[in-house]
Amino acid sequence: MADDRRPVGPGEITRAARASFAGAPDERQRFLLQRLVECLHGYASDVGLTRAEWEAAVAFLTETGQTCSERRQEFILLSDTLGLSMLVDALDHPSPTGATESTVLGPFHVAGAPLRPMGSSTVEQDGSGEPAWVTGTVRGTDGRPVAGALLDVWQNAANRLYAVQDAAQPPGNLRGRFRTGTDGTFAFWSVRPVDYPIPDDGPVGRLLAATGRHPWRPAHLHVMVSAPGYRPVATHFFDRASPYLDSDAVFGVKPSLVADFVPHAPAEPGAPPGWEGTWYSLEKDVVLAPLGDEVG
Structure with a gap:
């Protein structure tokens, strides 16, 4: 049984997120999503991404999407x-x-x-x-x-x-x-x-x-x-x-x-x-x- 007193580490979160796509029926899709998780998590860990920086990035991407229109692809x-x-x-x-x-x-x-x-x-x-x-x-x-x-x-x-x-x-x-x-x-x-x-x-x-x-x-x-x-x-x-x-x-x-x-x-x-x-x-x-x- 897992020790429920032990903090969950970053590596375990990455492994769990990667494993969540293991059942994807399309092999290429499964590969792309699992590698995406690995690369995104690796980047966040490498740079020590803060919550404030993550929120700024989400806000930036949200605004990018809201700027798109029939005449513009941001x-x-x-x-x-x-x-x-x-x-x-x-x-x-x-x-x-x-x-x-x-x-x-x-x-x-x-x-x-x-x-x-x-x-x-x-x-x-x-x-x-x-x-x-x-x-x-x-x-x-x-x-x-x-x-x-x-x-x-x-x-x-x-x-x-x-x-x-x-x-x-x-x-x-x-x-x-x-x-x-x-x-x-x-x-x-x-x-x-x-x-x-x-x-x-x-x-x-x-x-x-x-x-x-x-x-x-x-x-x-x-x-x-x-x-x-x-x-x-x-x-x-x-x-x-x-x-x-x-x-x-x-x-x-x-x-x-x-x-x-x-x-x-x-x-x-x-x-x-x-x-x-x-x-x-x-x-x-x-x-x-x-x-x-x-x-x-």
Whole structure:
């Protein structure tokens, strides 16, 4: 019989909590929950977590949940700023040699963006930014062009907001889906993206401010590419001129994804009709790995 006069120690609490999930019928679920208990309890023990700190953490997570809405996912922002989103992406999408590297999907993707003709524009609202002509080729790791690949692209406007954040923008502004040609090429008009802060008026923003971190992301264009027989990739094209490449608030920058937005004078061939200012061009290829080409 157990000695009921002996205090219950931290180890016994951890073992009991872990054992409570032993009957979970799904093996993976059982493993995940038991390891979660071990890691959470281990962290609390290692740092000597106080009740006041635990209560502050619960209050923070509660406010994080209360901040979520149809237009905002504060938990994804929290995951992003802790580097967890990028870690999961790296674990779940290891890049075979030569393939375009992935990065965080982010909270602003919307399924079902307009399917647009090749060479057309994603701009649906004047004042969205300085025009940018984006071109490239989708290839396999064997160098062969991938015909009919689907590009899903989205980005922010000159006011630093994505359409899903800004009720004044049409829902499809700066979004679109394009099919590559028979030679694997793609081309479309968009705008040069601008640096922007992640939403920092909520609990995640206050956490960053309290710890001396900034909320800024370097300017980038989101590109998600898929094709039959290939592993899909969600990636970014980052603007090399951004001052935040080395301090991205969500740790999403990879050197291979940085590219140049080349400036052009209004009179240069290829300028957008009616535009009288500087415009830009960006050339960036995407390389897809075939299905089954796993990193071991």
